[in-house]
Amino acid sequence: MSIASTPPSFHRRPWLHAVPDRLPAVVRADLVPTLSGDHLDHANLDHAASTPALQRVARAVETASATYSSVHRGTGWLSRVTSAHYEAAREEVARFVGAREDDLVVFTRNTTDSLNLLARALPRDTDVVVFSSEHHATLLPWRARDTHRLPVPATPADAEALLEDALRHLPRGTARRPRQALVVLTAASNVTGELWPVERLTTVAKRHGARVVLDAAQSAAHRVIDLGALGVDWVAFSGHKVHAPYGTGVLAGRRDWLDAARPYLAGGGATAAVSERGTRWTTGAARHEAGSPNVLGAVALAAACATIREHRAVIADHEERLTEALLTGLRAVDGVTTYSLFGEDHERGPVVTFTVEGLDSHLVAAALSAEHGIGVRAGKFCAHLLVDALLEEDDADLPHATAVRASAGLATTEEHVERLVRAVAQLAAEGPGAEYVEVEGEGWVPVDDPRELDPALPW
Numbered sequence: 001m002s003i004a005s006t007p008p009s010f011h012r013r014p015w016l017h018a019v020p021d022r023l024p025a026v027v028r029a030d031l032v033p034t035l036s037g038d039h040l041d042h043a044n045l046d047h048a049a050s051t052p053a054l055q056r057v058a059r060a061v062e063t064a065s066a067t068y069s070s071v072h073r074g075t076g077w078l079s080r081v082t083s084a085h086y087e088a089a090r091e092e093v094a095r096f097v098g099a100r101e102d103d104l105v106v107f108t109r110n111t112t113d114s115l116n117l118l119a120r121a122l123p124r125d126t127d128v129v130v131f132s133s134e135h136h137a138t139l140l141p142w143r144a145r146d147t148h149r150l151p152v153p154a155t156p157a158d159a160e161a162l163l164e165d166a167l168r169h170l171p172r173g174t175a176r177r178p179r180q181a182l183v184v185l186t187a188a189s190n191v192t193g194e195l196w197p198v199e200r201l202t203t204v205a206k207r208h209g210a211r212v213v214l215d216a217a218q219s220a221a222h223r224v225i226d227l228g229a230l231g232v233d234w235v236a237f238s239g240h241k242v243h244a245p246y247g248t249g250v251l252a253g254r255r256d257w258l259d260a261a262r263p264y265l266a267g268g269g270a271t272a273a274v275s276e277r278g279t280r281w282t283t284g285a286a287r288h289e290a291g292s293p294n295v296l297g298a299v300a301l302a303a304a305c306a307t308i309r310e311h312r313a314v315i316a317d318h319e320e321r322l323t324e325a326l327l328t329g330l331r332a333v334d335g336v337t338t339y340s341l342f343g344e345d346h347e348r349g350p351v352v353t354f355t356v357e358g359l360d361s362h363l364v365a366a367a368l369s370a371e372h373g374i375g376v377r378a379g380k381f382c383a384h385l386l387v388d389a390l391l392e393e394d395d396a397d398l399p400h401a402t403a404v405r406a407s408a409g410l411a412t413t414e415e416h417v418e419r420l421v422r423a424v425a426q427l428a429a430e431g432p433g434a435e436y437v438e439v440e441g442e443g444w445v446p447v448d449d450p451r452e453l454d455p456a457l458p459w
């Protein structure tokens with residue numbers, strides 16, 4: 001029996017299963033210049049801030065650009081194609097977050113926008129409970145007088161106890177004016193990368209009849225989000241942290257509060273009827289998406305979600321190895337302190353925040369870039385209360401009380417992590433290899449920098 005005459009069925013093609021899953025490719029950066037005049041492969045250890053675009057995302061944008069036309073209101077064929085792309089992107093995102101049948105997926109600009117949208121949609125008399133350790137996007141949008149801030153917890157059990165206690169003591173409201181509660185949780189810390197005990201905290205919230213919104217900005221690229229399985233009411237995340245471009249985010253979840261709220265933006269697309277007598281607003285996602293939507297952003301985000309969903313296992317494996325290498329490498333360097341919220345062995349994503357004894361963290365980050373071609377982040381990472389709490393424990397005298405964050409991902413290789421650990425060890429032992437000066441508004445910059453920042457413009 002020849003192969004040509006009887007093609008094997010899909011299930012019997014052994015080579016399909018034998019081919020190992022490959023990491024999805026990102027659009028690679030150019031080589032980056034260093035002070036010595038060398039050009040190095042950019043060591044991207046700044047994924048927690050923003051992730052480089054996937055090649056599949058770039059292709060999806062190019063493909064959708066070819067048929068790009070008006071969306072929703074046009075009758076031409078290409079308008080119908082564009083509208084179909086936009087709504088299919090919504091469905092892909094719904095799959096990505098495990099949305100329930102009746103959940104809405106609202107396209108926003110980013111996580112900050114999503115949480116501000118929800119904050120504006122809260123019914124009157126809603127108490128908000130939030131941990132102080134949150135990113136500012138998650139900590140700050142809520143009406144101050146109804147917000148109950150919990151201290152930075154020391155352990156997951158501590159977090160549960162704090163939440164339990166806060167919910168038990170919330171003002172009760174009256175039969176005529178009942179109060180509701182919203183618990184704001186984060187899936188993974190943007191400072192330490194540690195995973196929060198979302199399931200356990202959601203169970204506590206539900207026991208008290210409170211709703212839950214989950215900030216998944218730091219976890220969406222690394223861990224499965226499943227609204228239904230978690231029992232979480234809403235989830236928010238950003239395209240630029242899941243290998244799609246800036247400018248698109250998501251708020252997905254229960255429709256009732258969103259349908260009852262004033263539209264986030266007033267304008268076309270959010271209306272059901274407009275007359276001289278007044279405006280009737282539509283319901284559903286469109287109520288909060290007034291104005292012409294960011295179709296290419298939604299397409300890009302959907303392509304990223306689909307790719308991550310299809311390659312979860314290989315991505316997890318890659319990140320686990322890099323996380324382990326980062327942690328063991330940095331912890332072994334004399335003079336380096338790494339930080340954790342729930343203990344060194346707590347499960348975390350590929351993020352490690354550290355300080356180098358006697359060196360300003362911004363100077364460390366500047367030297368890593370200028371001398372070693374490594375991109376990290378220094379500062380308080382928009383989580384001032386958490387960073388203050390973490391640093392106080394170990395080194396209250398640290399200059400400016402800031403830290404360095406190394407965060408790995410799809411564009412990070414093992415060589416990048418090795419280079420980082422070597423460079424940090426060198427900095428800790430000998431200080432920077434060049435002279436730097438602190439310039440107002442720019443931070444630490446090398447004295448006599450021969451490199452000129454004159455990038456070729458992409459258009």
Ligand SMILES: Cc1ncc(COP(=O)(O)O)c(C=O)c1O
Binds near residue numbers: 049110111113137188
């Ligand atoms: C945990 C967390 N939440 C929210 C945000 C805000 O995301 P965006 O700037 O995309 O709105 C960030 C960004 O760093 C984050 O890390």
